[in-house]
Amino acid sequence: MATPVLICDDSSFARKQMARALPKNWDVEITFACNGEEAIQVIKEGKGEVVFLDLTMPVMDGYETLAYIKKNELNACVIVVSGDIQPEARAEVTQLGALEFIKKPISTDKAAEVLTKFGIL
């Protein structure tokens, strides 16, 4: 069965870049979201088992989204993909329950490495 994957980023280019970076041999069904609110809706519908989440977004940012997922115990493995690569950002999202923190721009190799590391692939 295809894995339901959610890509959440306010930039359509970034969403496309992320989708392209996913391993070719991975059977997925991708849903896109532009902000945290949309992402939570998608996760609640069960379409976001694996989530690639941006941090700086309008409406509801990545930090707020992570906090909501944690508080409401939603079923999602969240991997943060961010342009903000300051050590504080990484520490904060890890504390909020993110599996991993990947620097933008994302590469195919990095995506595969992380997915393998957590046994998702």
Next chain:
Amino acid sequence: MNQSVSVSITEDQRDCYQEISNVAMGQAADLLARLLGVKVILPIPVVNLIEVNELRMALSGIENSDTVSGVCQGFIGNAISGEALLIFNDTSFSDISSLLQYKGVLDAALELELLMDVANILIGACLRGIGEQLDVNFSQGHPVVLGQHVNLNDLLKSDNYRWTKTLAIEINYKIEGYDINCDLLILFTEDAIDVLNRKVDYLLED
């Protein structure tokens, strides 16, 4: 100078420039954070195609009444050229000097040191970040001091801009817990926009 051809960017291209800037800005902020030992608050970069005489409006992070100091630095690579402007609100200097642990009286000379130190980091890292994503190696010219303690209009005044349109990326950096406010503007020349658009279209291709 070529006859003015109307240049434009599509919404997809604008989104792509914004994302590229976002990544480059993050890399620059990381270096600044390490240099100063602070957390840099990252804004959403603003990308606009504007008339050069509208430059003032592109600097949304700075109030009219503030006095500012600024440097600019030209850059070029693969026929893509432009200028980077770093503009500091003058109120920022006392906090920066304590963060950079400079000793001595905070006079115009020391402020210039601080301005150049931050400019070296932010402009260099941003251009490198943008260049890496677009596969361009930018070389930087020597920075030029635009002015110290002047109002913004005086800083930007010039009667003979050689180009009329510019692709402007504005990044307003703030630092958590400090009164530091600076605007980084990356301006691409009119001639460069076509080349840039083609590079970006390549990235946008499926």
Next chain:
Amino acid sequence: MTDSSQSSDQFKEMHSFMAMLQNLDVGLVVLDREYKIQLWNNFMESHSGLHPYEVREQVLFDAFPEINRDWFCHKAESVFQLNTRAFTTWEQRPYLFKFKNYRPITGSAQFMYQNITIIPLDSSVGVVEKIGIIVYDVTDVAVNRIELNAVNNELKRLSRTDKLTGLYNRGYWEDCLAKEFKRAQRTEQVSTLVMFDIDHFKKVNDKYGHPAGDAAIKNTADLLIMNMRETDVAGRYGGEEYTVLLIGTTAEQSMTFVERLRKSIEDSVVQYQDQKFKYTVSLGVAELTKNIKSHSEWIESADQALYQSKENGRNCATIYK
């Protein structure tokens, strides 16, 4: 092609490449992590008079004690640690290496103004092991800019100054007053404004002629400058009207100055060509109070006090109440 001929070709290529670097009209220096000099090109040799073998492996600051070590290290460390370039301009420091200006005819500067670029080297593994310094001679640019600034400053001074008296003109003086008004309000410091004019100035003009009147105006300004403190801000407000801003002074305190000024003008004699004459001034004093809401109200207050002095028979001073 054999290995040896290939390497000899490479060597030749390298050699011509180095010759080109040697002849560049910019200074090239390579330093290692301990700031020891590794490379020293022809430009550096020519201007310093030191051969590469004399400086090689020497610590930069030992070879050139005039370099401010703290300053240079501050810049260089960011290059080593952050793997970014650093630029410094002659406006920060005129030079890194103190080289004499080598053009006796066209050069008006004592030394070579320099722009410096510091670039990270050997960063293939992400660790910067050496840095390169590029030294640009920008003496021409710097000298032109300094001269231009001097001219601009002189123009600025002229645009602020009243030609006859050398005091600030009304426009610039009012700007100063507006600034001081805001500053004093913010800091709640005392400040006093004095306005005065020449008594019966029209009679002086009518009796002795306009040039003699001008001499009186000049004489008043000279005595004002002689009697005021360096921190006081004086302007020529109108024809025969003067203003002085006494920062950090109450009305009572200012009376010493006011009386001294009044007396010195009363005692002075103006000589114009064959004519000699005496004249007096009337003064109004207004300390900044909470009731004064704008800088123009402040002027009005001083002006009212001045009017009172005229009413009281001239050649005297009144404090605004």
